[in-house]
Amino acid sequence: MAYIDFATVKEQVPIEQAIEQLGLSLKERNGQWRGACPICQSGGERALVVTPAKRAFYCFGGRVGGDVIAFVAHIRNCSMKDAAEFLAEGNSTGTSSVPRKSTRSGTVPEESSKEDVRSLRPLTYLQPGHEAALELGLEEDTCVSFGAGYAPKGIMRGRLAIPIHDWIGNLVAYCGRTVMQDSPTLIFPNGFRPEEHIFNANRIGEGELVLMRDPLDVLIATQNGIDNAVCFLTETVTPHQLQILAAFMDSLRIEAIELH
Ligand SMILES: [Zn+2]
Numbered sequence: 731m732a733y734i735d736f737a738t739v740k741e742q743v744p745i746e747q748a749i750e751q752l753g754l755s756l757k758e759r760n761g762q763w764r765g766a767c768p769i770c771q772s773g774g775e776r777a778l779v780v781t782p783a784k785r786a787f788y789c790f791g792g793r794v795g796g797d798v799i800a801f802v803a804h805i806r807n808c809s810m811k812d813a814a815e816f817l818a819e820g821n822s823t824g825t826s827s828v829p830r831k832s833t834r835s836g837t838v839p840e841e842s843s844k845e846d847v848r849s850l851r852p853l854t855y856l857q858p859g860h861e862a863a864l865e866l867g868l869e870e871d872t873c874v875s876f877g878a879g880y881a882p883k884g885i886m887r888g889r890l891a892i893p894i895h896d897w898i899g900n901l902v903a904y905c906g907r908t909v910m911q912d913s914p915t916l917i918f919p920n921g922f923r924p925e926e927h928i929f930n931a932n933r934i935g936e937g938e939l940v941l942m943r944d945p946l947d948v949l950i951a952t953q954n955g956i957d958n959a960v961c962f963l964t965e966t967v968t969p970h971q972l973q974i975l976a977a978f979m980d981s982l983r984i985e986a987i988e989l990h
Contacts, residue, residue: 739817739821744782749780763782766778769805777790780801787954789804793950798817799817850902855883868946871953876893878891886904886905886917902927930961935957935982940959
C-alpha cells in the first residue's frame with residue numbers, strides 16, 4: 731500500500747468500526763465500550779475503554795490512550811503507520827457495517843464552569859503546548875482545560891504545573907509533576923497538605939468514580955474519554971483520606987469506585 735493519510739483515516743473510520751475490525755468483544759454501556767485489553771493483560775476485565783463520542787480510547791492497563799489509529803497500534807502492538815494501513819484496508823474492503831454516530835465537535839475534554847470562583851490566582855506563565863507536556867501524551871487542549879502547563883520559572887520550574895482545586899472549584903495550589911522520570915514525581919508548595927485533597931474532585935459528577943494514582947494519569951484519561959477520574963496526591967493513603975473520599979462520594983451519590 732502506498733501513501734496513507736493519517737488525517738483521512740482518522741476522519742473516515744469510526745472508532746466503533748475499529749473495534750469490529752480488531753475482533754474485540756467489548757460491551758457497550760452508557761455510550762462507552764469496555765473490555766479486557768488483550769495486550770496489557772492487566773487492569774481487569776474492563777481495562778479497555780472506547781468512547782465513540784470523543785473518538786478516543788483509553789487503556790487502564792497500559793495507562794495510554796489516543797485516537798483510532800493509536801487504538802489499533804495499541805491492540806495490534808504495531809506502529810502508527812501499520813495501524814493506519816490496517817484501518818484503511820478494512821475501510822476500503824467494505825467491512826464497515828457500523829453506522830457512523832454523530833460525534834461532538836472539538837476536543838476540549840471538560841467544561842470548566844465550576845472553576846470560576848478562585849481563591850488563588852492562576853499562574854499566567856504556564857505553557858500548555860510545551861513540548862515536554864506533549865511528550866507526556868497530553869494535548870494542548872487538555873492542559874488548557876485543566877489549567878495545567880509547563881512551568882518555565884517559579885517553584886515548579888521545569889515541571890508540569892497542575893492546579894489543585896477544592897471540591898467547589900477554588901484554586902488552592904499547584905503541584906509540580908515531573909516531566910522526566912525523576913523523583914519525587916510530585917512536588918507541592920510549602921504549607922500545602924496534599925493528604926487533605928482529592929485531585930480533580932471539583933469536576934466529578936454522578937456515576938462511578940475512577941480512582942487513579944497520578945494526576946498525569948487523570949489528565950490523560952480525561953483527555954481520552956474517561957469521566958470522573960480522581961487521584962490522591964500522596965503515595966500512601968491514610969484512614970483520614972478514605973474518610974474524605976467517603977464523604978465526597980456520599981455527597982455526590984457515587985455508588986462505586988473503580989480502582990486503577
Ligand atoms: Zn492495553
